[in-house]
Amino acid sequence: MDVMQLAGSLIAILLVAYLAKYLFPNATPLTTERAIRNLKRYCPEIPDLHIENAHYFISETDDSAIALIPDDFGIAVLKQMGDRITVRHFDNISELSVEKTSDSVRVVMDDFTLASVKLKLTAEQIASILSVTNDTKETVHA
Amino acid sequence: MLDLPQPTQVAVPLFVAFILVEMIHGWRSGRIKYEGRDTLTSLIMGLGSTVAGALTATLAVGFAYWVWTNFALFDFGTALWVFVLAFILDDLAYYWVHRMGHRMRWMWAAHVIHHSSQHYNLSTALRQTWTGQLTPGILFRAPIFLLGIDPAIVFFCAGINLVYQFWIHTEAIDRMPRWFEAVMNTPSHHRVHHANNPRYLDANYAGVFMIWDKIFGTYIPEERSEPCRYGLVTDLGTFNPLRVAFHEWVGIFKDIWGANKWKDRVLFLLAPPGWTPDGSRMTSDMIKTAWRERKEASKAPAE
Ligand SMILES: [Zn+2]
Numbered sequence: 001m002d003v004m005q006l007a008g009s010l011i012a013i014l015l016v017a018y019l020a021k022y023l024f025p026n027a028t029p030l031t032t033e034r035a036i037r038n039l040k041r042y043c044p045e046i047p048d049l050h051i052e053n054a055h056y057f058i059s060e061t062d063d064s065a066i067a068l069i070p071d072d073f074g075i076a077v078l079k080q081m082g083d084r085i086t087v088r089h090f091d092n093i094s095e096l097s098v099e100k101t102s103d104s105v106r107v108v109m110d111d112f113t114l115a116s117v118k119l120k121l122t123a124e125q126i127a128s129i130l131s132v133t134n135d136t137k138e139t140v141h142a
Numbered sequence: 143m144l145d146l147p148q149p150t151q152v153a154v155p156l157f158v159a160f161i162l163v164e165m166i167h168g169w170r171s172g173r174i175k176y177e178g179r180d181t182l183t184s185l186i187m188g189l190g191s192t193v194a195g196a197l198t199a200t201l202a203v204g205f206a207y208w209v210w211t212n213f214a215l216f217d218f219g220t221a222l223w224v225f226v227l228a229f230i231l232d233d234l235a236y237y238w239v240h241r242m243g244h245r246m247r248w249m250w251a252a253h254v255i256h257h258s259s260q261h262y263n264l265s266t267a268l269r270q271t272w273t274g275q276l277t278p279g280i281l282f283r284a285p286i287f288l289l290g291i292d293p294a295i296v297f298f299c300a301g302i303n304l305v306y307q308f309w310i311h312t313e314a315i316d317r318m319p320r321w322f323e324a325v326m327n328t329p330s331h332h333r334v335h336h337a338n339n340p341r342y343l344d345a346n347y348a349g350v351f352m353i354w355d356k357i358f359g360t361y362i363p364e365e366r367s368e369p370c371r372y373g374l375v376t377d378l379g380t381f382n383p384l385r386v387a388f389h390e391w392v393g394i395f396k397d398i399w400g401a402n403k404w405k406d407r408v409l410f411l412l413a414p415p416g417w418t419p420d421g422s423r424m425t426s427d428m429i430k431t432a433w434r435e436r437k438e439a440s441k442a443p444a445e
């Protein structure tokens with residue numbers, strides 16, 4: 001394959017992908033309802049009721065969320081990938097770290113394809129998340 | 143050396159044309175979904191696979207000709223029936239390469255790419271590996287070279303096999319005629335193969351002829367009551383082609399690096415994806431068992 005062929009292929013790829021984006025715009029934001037549905041699918045071992053009663057923090061950007069699941073069922077991180085949702089679940093909150101900025105938190109994970117997720121949240125929500133994650137860190141380090 | 147065209151290269155313009163047709167059909171009918179970044183990643187993976195294949199082809203070709211030149215039992219020549227025989231034998235070899243591609247993590251590291259989209263459309267067919275030549279896959283075709291069929295014929299048939307598999311990556315076709323579904327790989331059978339519903343895991347490895355799955359016990363039909371949900375058991379959180387191409391290799395490397403026994407290091411390569419010495423992750427067998435147990439439990443009468 002020569003350089004011209006490679007360049008031509010790249011242009012064709014960009015045009016086809018652009019057409020896909022144009023014809024199928026993403027109109028489905030990440031809502032609590034979608035988060036629940038995807039969490040049930042990804043974590044079938046967690047009772048449905050616990051997933052429904054989890055505390056969901058949905059980013060104001062509608063593309064990421066975290067769920068604090070009651071009764072020691074851990075924490076889930078959700079990220080919108082195009083029009084689909086990718087989920088990660090951690091039994092223990094200490095498996096991820098949370099960094100705070102003025103209007104958002106960044107959840108950092110040891111994961112090669114989902115290294116971090118940023119959530120734009122209210123000050124109250126940020127404080128709420130930090131209280132849980134910091135509590136856990138303290139007990140882990142105690 | 144026999145000089146035959148590369149079927150996948152010749153078919154590229156047709157691939158693009160059919161993707162456009164499916165995309166417009168999906169847009170008009172509302173029955174098929176494409177997504178811009180997903181399509182972009184799939185097509186970039188396809189182009190990358192062609193480039194990587196050209197760069198590493200000498201590994202497989204060299205091995206094939208070494209076996210054929212030195213150890214071939216018979217001289218089959220180049221008659222038409224030899225092409226037919228080669229196609230059938232290569233399809234059988236493909237079944238086993240593909241099955242091991244799901245059951246051995248070393249080979250899964252290369253094949254996982256093809257399953258990494260959460261969509262299922264013709265562009266998914268082009269989401270191909272960049273690292274196929276870095277696995278022991280070619281060994282499964284060695285018996286064909288040993289028998290005495292010219293590797294050029296085998297590689298030509300393997301190309302035709304891949305071209306055949308393009309059209310089955312679609313939700314636009316529900317079911318083909320019954321006789322066709324019985325013998326050939328079809329969109330319905332291959333949707334099951336790409337599904338991550340526990341019911342459908344590790345099934346339908348066929349390339350062209352569905353009979354191999356039926357003979358070797360890996361056939362699962364698509365159930366109307368359970369629509370396929372596509373992607374990996376743990377879906378990717380990135381569209382970055384480099385991360386898509388190498389994520390499982392990185393995972394294997396980390397696991398081997400962190401292991402403290404040689405047996406574990408070897409098993410991180412040869413055992414099924416998800417295997418760990420302490421069972422802390424789930425293999426597909428474990429996921430299926432847990433699914434069956436949940437199903438049984440939900441059927442059991444309440445006490
Ligand atoms: Zn596969």
Ligand SMILES: [Zn+2]
Binds near residue numbers: 256267311332336
């Ligand atoms: Zn496929």
